[in-house]
Amino acid sequence: MNTKVAVRKCDKYDTEEIINLITDIYTTCDGPEVNNKKVLLKPNILIDAEPSRCVSTHPSVVEAMIRFLQSRGAIVYVGDSPSIHMRGFRSTNSGIYQVCEKTGAIWVDFLINPSDVPLGNGKIRIASIITEVDLIISLPKFKNHELMIFTGAVKNTLGLVPGLTKAKQHAIYQDRDKFASFLLDLNDSVISHFFLMDGIIGMEGPGPGQGIPVKTGVLIGSSNPVALDIKATTIAGYDPISIPTNYLALKRGKWLKDPADIIYDGPEIESLIKKDFKKIPDTGSGNKAFRFVYNRLKRIRRLQRRPVFIHENCIGCRECIKICPQNAIVMHCEKKNHVVLTDRKCIRCFCCSEVCQSNAVEIRRKLFGV
Ligand code: SF4
Numbered sequence: 001m002n003t004k005v006a007v008r009k010c011d012k013y014d015t016e017e018i019i020n021l022i023t024d025i026y027t028t029c030d031g032p033e034v035n036n037k038k039v040l041l042k043p044n045i046l047i048d049a050e051p052s053r054c055v056s057t058h059p060s061v062v063e064a065m066i067r068f069l070q071s072r073g074a075i076v077y078v079g080d081s082p083s084i085h086m087r088g089f090r091s092t093n094s095g096i097y098q099v100c101e102k103t104g105a106i107w108v109d110f111l112i113n114p115s116d117v118p119l120g121n122g123k124i125r126i127a128s129i130i131t132e133v134d135l136i137i138s139l140p141k142f143k144n145h146e147l148m149i150f151t152g153a154v155k156n157t158l159g160l161v162p163g164l165t166k167a168k169q170h171a172i173y174q175d176r177d178k179f180a181s182f183l184l185d186l187n188d189s190v191i192s193h194f195f196l197m198d199g200i201i202g203m204e205g206p207g208p209g210q211g212i213p214v215k216t217g218v219l220i221g222s223s224n225p226v227a228l229d230i231k232a233t234t235i236a237g238y239d240p241i242s243i244p245t246n247y248l249a250l251k252r253g254k255w256l257k258d259p260a261d262i263i264y265d266g267p268e269i270e271s272l273i274k275k276d277f278k279k280i281p282d283t284g285s286g287n288k289a290f291r292f293v294y295n296r297l298k299r300i301r302r303l304q305r306r307p308v309f310i311h312e313n314c315i316g317c318r319e320c321i322k323i324c325p326q327n328a329i330v331m332h333c334e335k336k337n338h339v340v341l342t343d344r345k346c347i348r349c350f351c352c353s354e355v356c357q358s359n360a361v362e363i364r365r366k367l368f369g370v
C-alpha cells in the first residue's frame, strides 16, 4: 500500500499556483497515469453554497485539478451528490459547474440511473458514473464534522452515494463508530485512486455546514485516504487517533497499520499545526477510558449533544425535515418557522444541522427544557 502523503503550503486560491503545487504533489505521491483515461473528480459539495462559506471544495482547486489532468491527456468528469439532491442538480452557487463549462470537463448528475455495488455482506446504491470511468480522484475539504469530528478523504467518498440514500445510512449505522466502519467499508468497495484535500481555507467550529472559515494554508495529497486524514487531523490540532475513521482504519490495518509507516513529504508538521483551531467536543475514540465513559454517557440521553432549533433564525425551508432519516422533526402546526423535535426518535446524526443554511440548528447539550 502506498503510504506517501505530500503537504504543500498554499495561502490563496490562485489557480495557476495551485496547478504547480498539484503537479508537485501528484508526482511526489506517485499519482496514477491518466493519459487517455476517463477520470471522475469528486469534490465535496455538501450543499451548493458560495465559496466564501467554505462548505465545498473551492472552485479554483477543482479547476486546477481539471486543467492538470487535461494537460496530461485525461477526459475529466465532475460531480457530487449534495445532502438534498434534486434531479438535474448543477452546482452553480459553488462555482464548480461554471468551472466545468469553462474547461470542457463533463458535469455528471449522480441521481441518473445509479447502480448497486457490493458493501460488506450487502450492497449499496452508487452513482453509475463510477462504472464508466477508469479512475476516481477525490477532492475533500478540510472541515470539522459534528458527528465524525473531521470530514476528510475517507468521508468524502460518501458523496458517491446519491440523494437521500446517504442520510438513510445513519438510520442503519446509528452509532458513531458503526458509521465510521461503514465509511471504511465504502472506501474498500469504491476505491478512489488519488485524493487532494483543499485545506487552503478550512472550516473550524460546527462543521461541516455551519462552521467558520479559517486560514489553514495547505494542500494535502495522497493515494491513501487514511494516511491523508491522519496528517490533516494532526494539522487541525486533533490527536489523529481520536478520530473514529482513523482509529478504526488503523485497527483494521488495510490502508495503514501504523501512523509511523506514513512516508511524509512537506514542511515540518509541527510548524503547520493550528493550535487554536476550534474543535468538535467528544473526541477520543482511540482512548480506552474515553470510550468507556462515552459509551455509558451515550445511554443517558439528557447528557448527549443534540440538535437545538433556534426559531428566530429559521426561515421555514424544511430542508432539515426532508433529510431527517428518523422523521424526528416536523414544522409546528400553528407557529410560523418553528421546527419541533421528537427527541425520542432522534439518533443524533446531525444531518439537520448539515443542511440548515440559516444557522437555525445548534448542536449542544440541553439539560433542561425541551
Ligand atoms: S433530528 Fe437531526 S439529529 Fe435527530 S435524527 Fe433527525 S436529522 Fe438526525
Ligand code: SF4
Pocket: 309, 313, 314, 315, 316, 317, 318, 319, 320, 321, 339, 355, 356, 357, 358, 359, 360, 361
Ligand atoms: S431549521 Fe434550518 S433547515 Fe430547518 S426549516 Fe429552519 S431554516 Fe430550514
